[in-house]
Amino acid sequence: MKKYQTYQVEQEHQSLTVEQYLKTVLHYSGRKIQKLTRLKGIFLNQRPVFLQKKLKAGDILNVLVLEDRTYGVTPQEGTVDILWEDSKVIVLNKPSGILVHPAGQTPRGTLANYLAYYFQEKGELLTIRPLHRLDRDTSGCVVFAKDAQTQTLLEQQMHDGRFKRTYLGVVQGKLDPPEGIIDLPIGKHKTKPNRRAVQEEGVKAVTYYRTLKVFEQGLAGQGEALELSLLELKLESGRTHQIRVHLAHLGHPLLGDRMYGQRSSLIARQALHAGAVTFEHPQKGIEINVQAPLPNDMKKLFCPEDLEF
Incomplete structure (x- = not known):
């Protein structure tokens, strides 16, 4: 069953094209928009729409939710110290002595491997998306996004x-x-x-x-x-x-x-x-x-x- 996210166009975004709305308001990447177009996953007022279509206030835009298909790393049982979590973000307390994500000759035994196992045990298939890294021997807060759009929005916050x-x-x-x-x-x-x-x-x-x-x-x-x-x-x-x-x-x-x-x-x-x-x-x-x-x-x-x- 496909899932869609629904957005109502506000007055301030009137006259934007569908593509401009996706990029500037929803912060979708060009690659993600291309994928949505290929999958016919964008609807305006319950009808398929072209990217250059101009929007009006009150329009309803439905966008296909692109679900993850892989964790991106091998799930491995290990301890995760959860500092904060909701449906969009999880913040872990990394101990010293381990990497945040697999690299080089270290494909396992990282915080990302342990987080993938945590999601797997909960029955959730979510690609592991760390927003930043810590050195192996640095401890403390590491933030992970639970979906691609959340990652994009948080990366923008890092940039500005x-x-x-x-x-x-x-x-x-x-x-x-x-x-x-x-x-x-x-x-x-x-x-x-x-x-x-x-x-x-x-x-x-x-x-x-x-x-x-x-x-x-x-x-x-x-x-x-x-x-x-x-x-x-x-x-x-x-x-x-x-x-x-x-x-x-x-x-x-x-x-x-x-x-x-x-x-x-x-x-x-x-x-x-x-x-x-x-x-x-x-x-x-x-x-x-x-x-x-x-x-x-x-x-x-x-x-x-x-x-x-």
Whole structure:
């Protein structure tokens, strides 16, 4: 049984063609419109319609719902920590140590594989659509769209800055000034292909940082304490390794970052956590704010009173 989505044309959209309405109001891609046309899946006032037909206020447009046919990854049983979910979006809390999506020599054991299994167990066939990635050893919020249109709408929010991500990171030392903007272009490292670096010919990258707390942490077997800073970090752009590269360039790499800093006896990975994500719900239009609790390996860096900020 085919399913259709119904839309009533508002006065402000009068005189748009069907194609213009699909692209600008419903945010359908050109490829999706072509597919709908091939499947004869667009009706105006219960009749098949050409894409160049002009609309009038009050017209009823019925558009075929293109259902997913594959998960896009192999479903695999594993733990998914659900922070928020409805019929359009699901937000997961990714643990450190796994990838968001299969890549290279890692076709299984990723958050996407586990999410596909979760949907499979619920009897839902939904292609896995992550809106963004986190590095393997970064924990926290990852947003997935449950259908292609939701993905398009959320990607548009990412493009125009309405989709906001907030990170928590721990660095050694104290940043001066304690709050600021890092506006430095990032490109591929010239000799190390897996790394990124600040480069004049790189792409624009902007990171906002704010020091939340400066504290000391003693090192086992050593007399002196280590000065650490807990930072709140927000991205205007989303380049590969952006936060890690920017902080290392300032001389304050993330604690435990083996690629851009050095190993630490205090934590076995870079101390970076995607603590919150905020976006406009693609269907309801309301602001959604989701938070991921600080994981235990970062919590143990602090005394309880250090977390009061």
